[in-house]
Amino acid sequence: QVHLVESGGGLVQAGGSLRLSCAASGRTFTNYAMxxxxxxxxxxxxxxxxxxxxxxxxxxxxxxxGRFRISRDNAKNTLYLQINSLRPExxxxxxxxxxxxxxxxxxxxxxxxxxxTQVTVSS
Numbered sequence: 285q286v287h288l289v290e291s292g293g294g295l296v297q298a299g300g301s302l303r304l305s306c307a308a309s310g311r312t313f314t315n316y317a318m319x320x321x322x323x324x325x326x327x328x329x330x331x332x333x334x335x336x337x338x339x340x341x342x343x344x345x346x347x348x349x350g351r352f353r354i355s356r357d358n359a360k361n362t363l364y365l366q367i368n369s370l371r372p373e374x375x376x377x378x379x380x381x382x383x384x385x386x387x388x389x390x391x392x393x394x395x396x397x398x399x400x401t402q403v404t405v406s407s
Contacts, residue, residue: 286310286382286396293378293401300370304401306363306380313361314338317383319391320354320365322376322403330376332365334389343389370405377402 292304319334331345333354353366383394
């Protein structure tokens with residue numbers, strides 16, 4: 285079992301940036317691939333990105349473009365999501381997720397998820 289807690293969300297103006305964090309506890313952090321997904325009001329959950337346990341490989345959903353960057357610090361048991369050039373349509377609850385082997389790249393399929401952090405982008 286791994287426990288995930290997201291932070292870093294908030295209200296930001298369009299064009300701004302945010303860095304979301306996800307603190308992991310429980311099982312060994314490096315055993316898990318990690319990822320982010322989001323859910324906007326009235327919409328389906330949407331994958332954003334994932335990263336392998338060692339951080340050497342990252343995967344991004346085609347829909348999110350180049351404004352998102354996923355990273356991890358295994359020494360701090362923390363996952364990050366940098367979001368640049370925020371748009372009102374990025375408004376959503378952002379979730380981090382963790383998954384043991386075998387390797388899967390879609391965080392919507394992952395075994396564990398946090399409670400989410402709200403990101404609201406004003407125009």
